[in-house]
Amino acid sequence: MPLKGSCHCGNTKFEVSEPPADVTRCTCSFCSKRGALWAYYKPAQFRLTSPEENVATYxxxxxxxxxxxxxxxxxxxxxxxxxxxxxxxDFDNPKIGVNARLLDDFDLDAVPVTVVDGKNLW
Structure with missing residues (x-):
């Protein structure tokens, strides 16, 4: 059963094929300022359910x-x-990082958090 997620205003919505088994907290300058906890999926496990024009890219x-x-x-x-x-x-094996804080009906406290030292890695 897909798990749904969305941004604060609801204009950007998505689904993932299953709940994450764990999440990642990256310490790089971008991720730490964003405050996201990342759940990773293969592209086939992710689906944007809102129009692409509702999404901006950095x-x-x-x-x-x-x-x-x-x-x-x-x-x-x-x-x-x-x-x-x-x-x-590895460009032949792309992945989608979903901000797990945006997942609906998901207990984020129930999964382990792995810290990646992005501040010193890149």
Whole structure:
């Protein structure tokens, strides 16, 4: 059963195929200022259910990660990036990072949080 999520104003809505088993807190300057807890999915496990024009995109530094946010209320909603699990970008295996704080009917306190030291990694 898909899990739904949305931004504050409701203009950007999405679904993921299942609840996350864990979430990630990145300490890089962007993620720490945004305050997101990221749940990662394969592209086939994510579906934007609102019009694409409701979503704005921020590209920073290397421009390899698309940081999406609601064009109306500004909530950071999801991102698209290559898989970085090997330490190098794997563009053949992209992933979607969903801001788990925006998931409806989900107990965020019930899943473990992994901290990634993005402040010193990139």
């Amino acid at each position: 590209l920073w530094r290397s421009r390899t990660v698309k940081h999406h946010f609601c064009a109306n209320c500004g909530c950071g909603t999801f991102g698209e990036s290559p898989d970085w699990s090997t330490g190098k970008p």
